[in-house]
Amino acid sequence: MTGGIAAYKAAYFIRTLIKNGAQVRVAMTKAAANFITPMTLQTLSRHRVYTDETLIYDDEIVPHIELADWSEIAIVIPATANIIAKIANGIADDFVTSTLLASACPKFVVPAMNEKMLTNKATQRNMERLQADGIHILEPEMGFLAEGYDGKGRLPATEVIFKWLTQKMLQEKTSAGRDLKGKRVLITAGKTIEIIDPVRYITNRSTGKMGYALAQIASERGAEVTLISGPTNLLPPIDVNFIAVKTTAEMAEQVKRYFEKMDIVIMAAAVADYRVEKPATQKIKKNSPNLELKLVKNIDILKSLGQLKTKQFLVGFAAETQNLLENATKKMREKNVDLLVANDVSRQDIGFGSDQNEVTFLRPENKPLLIRKNSKKEIAVQLFDCIDSMERR
Structure with a gap:
């Protein structure tokens, strides 16, 4: 922890971890202790806090080496311009920088500073x-700064930082590696809504969890x-190009805008x-x-993409309540998709x-492949594994 006004937010982040x-x-640096006390952080972490005074060696351990060896990840939060400069240039003139220089574990830097300092060359x-050295950096946010005006440099919210950290850690550890590097992937998620009047609309029960899981796993790989997402209560994954829409027509417009340049397109949204x-x-x-409301049919986005596709690997979803495989197989053929994911939405679990x-994964000229009950993230992993195996043939 280094000396910035956002140090108090870092206390909440420690609690979240x-x-x-x-x-x-x-x-913590000496400057950090001017913003938040070591006792506060010791109480939260239930461990003694390391400061410059800890540099005094005892007979058995060298404290900064001991901490560096103990750590599986190192997070610098909030990271000031000063600490960023020191890490980038290998300076080790206090306990924090000495520990970081001695550490071989993955490092994560969460900057927070005045906009003018942030944008300085x-x-x-x-x-x-730092990025060239393999250190992960979370982009600061726009917001109200300590100086009394809006600008870029604000520390993101705790949940945003934690989600980013989790995603980056998975990238470090994922067994699938970076097999999607260089691929452009378009994913639709959530539901769409159709307006009845200014206060009412037609929609469905989709929460977007499957589509967001797919986006996260694709990014990690x-x-x-x-x-492209309809309304949900979910935070979009870090490092994706996020586009919010409401109606089916809006989703169709955005999908058409991006479709031509994509390598993989996964239509996981439940559109009206x-x-x-x-x-x-x-x-x-x-x-x-x-x-009485007169309803008219919306554009069939998936079918239109099946007619337009050239090089794109196209994936569709079929949410059925009866005759799952029969109805889903018919949809796979009619929509001209390369892979169709069928699920029974009548089940409560x-x-x-x-x-x-x-x-169940349905593929032309292949037997159905049942993916038994699992987390949506694990199903997302298996979906991309399946796409990879099909593209290698």
């Missing part, structure tokens, strides 16, 4: 050096990911098949015991709203 099963030890050059022909411009009043699913 511990809640998620991490063992945390804190090393020296800081940008130092950050480029090195792909350049574009995620119908829309109200003439949405009311004012709220419909309850003046009648009955209300999987599908819409659940973190788990059970699906």
